[in-house]
Amino acid sequence: MEPETIVNMIKNLIPDAIVELTDLTGTRDHWSAIVVSSEFEGKLPLKQHRMVNKALAEPLATGELHALQLKTLTPAEWESHNS
Amino acid sequence: MSDEPKKISLPIIGAEPEANADAPKTRAEGGDIMTEIEREVTDNAIVLYMKGTPDQPMCGFSARAAGILSTYGVPYYAVNILADQEKRQAIKVYSDWPTIPQVYVGGEFLGGSDILTQMYENGQLDEIIKTVDA
DSSP: OOHHHHHHHHHHHSTTOEEEEEESSSSSSEEEEEEEOGGGTTOOHHHHHHHHHHHTHHHHHHTSSOEEEEEEEOHHHHHHHHO | OOOSOOOOOOOOTTOOGGGGTTSOOSTTTTOOHHHHHHHHHHHSSEEEEESBOSSSBSSHHHHHHHHHHHTTTOOOEEEEGGGOHHHHHHHHHHHTOOSSOEEEETTEEEEOHHHHHHHHHTSHHHHHHHHHOO
């Protein structure tokens, strides 16, 4: 599926999300995503990942999005991630 | 399998937990799979549901999860779900998580391979493992 569609679906549920996508296989159905949001603050990674999975529940269920390798970060973690 | 009739235990309001101590805890004892999983994840401080074994993982994600847990030098209980099709399906329902591997610490579902990797990299896993290292 189109990367813009993935980003929009995530932002639909997590409006302030910054999403960085990498096409792992060149086939547009295996993506690696880094998602950054202030809504992740104070939540365990399980909760953070569940939020993103929920946003993409439909394409994940249909297989349009076959695999999503995911990393979630708070804005503070994102800053140290990039430094 | 035994021919004994299945015991049915209903929760008794106000009863002490010990009242249920004789209830079946595993399928071998005549219990159900969910009870067995619940028992498994509470009786063992760290549990890894995986494809294959830590020595012979049958999937890259399971291998990574086992590899991460092994770096802490603490024992963990590994369950090979390829050898147990009923548990392979049931664990996904129990955790509400669609993929294997799955890691439980102190009875709580922690996550799968991506989450474990993330928590390993940011140090959260180290903190959590310390709390159960008794």
